[in-house]
Amino acid sequence: MDMEVSGHIVPRARQSHCILLIQVGPIESRIYSDFESVTDCCKGILKIYENYLGHLHNKEAMLTYEAASALRFVHDVKDIACLVYHEASGMYAPYPREWILEKLLMHFKRAQNALTNDHE
Numbered sequence: 075m076d077m078e079v080s081g082h083i084v085p086r087a088r089q090s091h092c093i094l095l096i097q098v099g100p101i102e103s104r105i106y107s108d109f110e111s112v113t114d115c116c117k118g119i120l121k122i123y124e125n126y127l128g129h130l131h132n133k134e135a136m137l138t139y140e141a142a143s144a145l146r147f148v149h150d151v152k153d154i155a156c157l158v159y160h161e162a163s164g165m166y167a168p169y170p171r172e173w174i175l176e177k178l179l180m181h182f183k184r185a186q187n188a189l190t191n192d193h194e
Contacts, residue, residue, distance in 0.1 A: 091159040093166065094118060097152040098126065104153075115156060116181040119174070123147045141182040148175055 092115040097104045109115040123144050127137050148154060148171065156174055157166040 090161075093157040094154075095157070096122065096154045098122070099152060112156075112158060112177055113181065116178050119148065119178065120144060141179075144182075145175055145178060148178060 089111040092109045092112050094107045094109065094115050095104075096106075096119075107115075107118050109118055123139070124137060126147065127139060131137065154171050154174060156169045158169060159166050
């Protein structure tokens with residue numbers, strides 16, 4: 075469904091199903107998760123990172139972290155990739171760690187912009 079913004083019809087962004095493949099430690103730590111969109115996948119990666127931090131800090135009630143530390147986590151995990159569905163081809167395309175880091179960085183920038191706009 076399209077939406078109207080300032081008198082212009084803007085097509086709604088397509089949601090691309092995404093499968094996250096991640097291995098944070100030994101081979102037994104391999105997991106996969108599926109998400110309705112790349113944005114949801116970014117949120118899922120951050121949830122995995124938050125769970126990792128909870129393990130390190132004995133599940134403290136309030137954990138805080140900076141974007142750089144979450145990006146470093148993704149950079150340092152043993153293996154990570156995404157499979158993103160492309161409607162035109164009807165196939166999933168693989169994307170490497172660098173692509174995931176780029177998407178996470180964009181996710182953090184959008185979140186920062188939203189916070190900035192809320193405080194104006």
